Amino acid sequence: MIRATFQLREFSLILTAATLLLAVGCSSSSVQQKPEFGQGGAQAIVQSRPKPETEASYPAWFWNMPSSEDSLFAVGLSEAFAHTETSEQHATEDGVASLARALSVRIKGEYGMITKGGRPISGSDIKEEVPPEIHAFVEKHHQVVAKHVSPLHTFVLLRLGEKGGSIPVSSTASTVVPEEPGWMTSLPREQGYLYASGQSNPYYRETESWRAAEEHARVALAWTIESKVRGLAKKYKENARGSVHSIAIKVSTDVQLNRAQVVARWKHPQYHFCNVLVRMPLSANAEAITDLVKSILAQESQEEPPQESQAEIIQEAFDQLDQLTK
Secondary structure (H helix, E strand, O other): OHHHHHHHHHHHHHHHHHHHHHHHHHHHHHOOOOOOOOOOHHHHHHHHOOOOOOOOOEEHHHHEOOOEOOEOEEEEEEEOOOOHHHHHHHHHHHHHHHHHHHHEEEEEEEEEEEOOOOOEEEEEEEEEEOOHHHHHHHHHOEEEEEEEEOOOEEEEEEEEOOOOOOOOEEOOEEOOOOOOOHHHOOOOOEOOEEEEEEEEOOOOOHHHHHHHHHHHHHHHHHHHHHHHHHHHHHHHHHHHHOOOOOOEEEEEEEEEEEOOEEEEEEEOOOOOOEEEEEEEEOHHHHHHHHHHHHHHHHHHOOOOOOHHHHHHHHHHHHHHHHHOOO
16 A cells, blocks of 8 residues: 555656646747847848749859940749749840830839929839830840749840840859949949949849849939939029029929949848949930920929020039039
């Protein structure tokens, strides 16, 4: 009887100890280390994210695009599909659309603005429009000169030319992102060319991030031109009618950009912001800028300025824009 009681007590002690060990084990496994906010907080969050099983790889021409005085280049992007042919088809269609936007695009919409000084305070309903005839022309006159197929993305490099006139070269690629380029802090200056940059937050699909960054860069380029022209128009109006008070209004914009090509890209290696640099020759936009000056003068003035005044403002607009290229 005593031996049976001892065995029962021994079994009870073992069961209690096992229960305590199981409870401690479960509680310790459920504790998660929370990232610290404050200095380095954002960095802690980013580093805590698991890395994807496959890192994205990029061909060299994706970061630094080829350029030519008598041609245009564009990159087409696509997420990876089960069939390589489908990925390449989607990338080519995307590249045709991108090449068409580089050839000619209108930046249209409305944005908030302070009348005196021309400082934009908010933007809304800004969109890009490509004339159907431009897209049709590029569909018939493009060449795929290089491509890169990876487990995550498919890249194709297109240029204007006779369709099917070349066999695309399969390019090698690297997962290494280049060092931060100088144009991230200071835009290049090149005689006769305007530059602008655009940035996009990381989207779930990286291809959407790059397209958004390209659009932002073109919008920035359009704003550079329009702000100069609108400033000159207001200067003319003030000289003709006296000073103008600062009031907030909605301003319609319609700026045509010709041959605005993406020439460089960069992605932040840690936070994955996508950055794009565009380059556009002033000479290819002389007629578009002249039409813009006349349109804005008509908006700002109730009566059309004399032809002599228009010619002076147009010339001054080109002179100021040309100063940005030197």
